[in-house]
Every structure is written in C-alpha cells, then in structure tokens.
Amino acid sequence: MPDNIQCPDCKRINEVLSRVGDRWSFLVVFSLARYGTLRFNELKRSLGISQRMLSLTLKQLERDGLVHRTYHPSIPPKVEYTLTETGRSFHEPVNALGLWALENLDKIETARRAYDETV
Structure with a gap:
C-alpha cells in the first residue's frame, strides 16, 4: 500500500479484532454458540482455562456486548453466560x-x- 493512502477504519478494526480474535474469546464464543447458556465453571472445565483468564475474557466480551452475564443470588451464587444478539452474529x-x-x-x-x- 502506498505511503499516502490511509485506512481510516483500520485502527478501529484492529481494536475490535484484537479483542474478539484472541483464542480465549474465540473459544468462549464458540462454546456458548454451540451449547447455549453456560455457567462459569462449565466454561472453565470445558476450555481448560484458568479462572483468572476466563474471568478477564468474559468481562471483556461482556463489555464489547457479545456476552450477557446473569447473576442469580443463590447459595452458592450462580452466574450464567449467554451470547447476545451481536455475539450470535x-x-x-x-x-x-x-x-x-x-x-x-x-x-x-x-x-x-x-x-x-529443515530449520
């Protein structure tokens, strides 16, 4: 691409793809699309992901509007995740x-x- 040509949306596209294109986000979306609503520990076990990384990933996906979090105030607390309309798309x-x-x-x-x- 010549130096004088700019991609006005490339920075914004990069921001979105860097968030939703990482492997954990990808696998969370893939799992929720396949199995529907899942609890935190169900996702953790099925993906083999650490609790901290899953928590961060889910928070970022929720912030981006791809995942909806439902908290049920029970003992023990129950938290479920499902894809939003944007997440389903x-x-x-x-x-x-x-x-x-x-x-x-x-x-x-x-x-x-x-x-x-060969290397």
Missing part, C-alpha cells in the same frame, strides 16, 4: 474459522514438522 465467522481449523489440523501439523526438520 459473530458466531458465523467464528464457526467457519473453527471448522476450517479442524479440517486443516493434520495438514498444518505436517507442514510444521516439515518446516522444523
């Missing part, structure tokens, strides 16, 4: 990328091994 590209990753895992692993042998 994000599911289509997340699902496509997730399926692409699954379909190409073997090819990628083979390519990595071949590369590592």
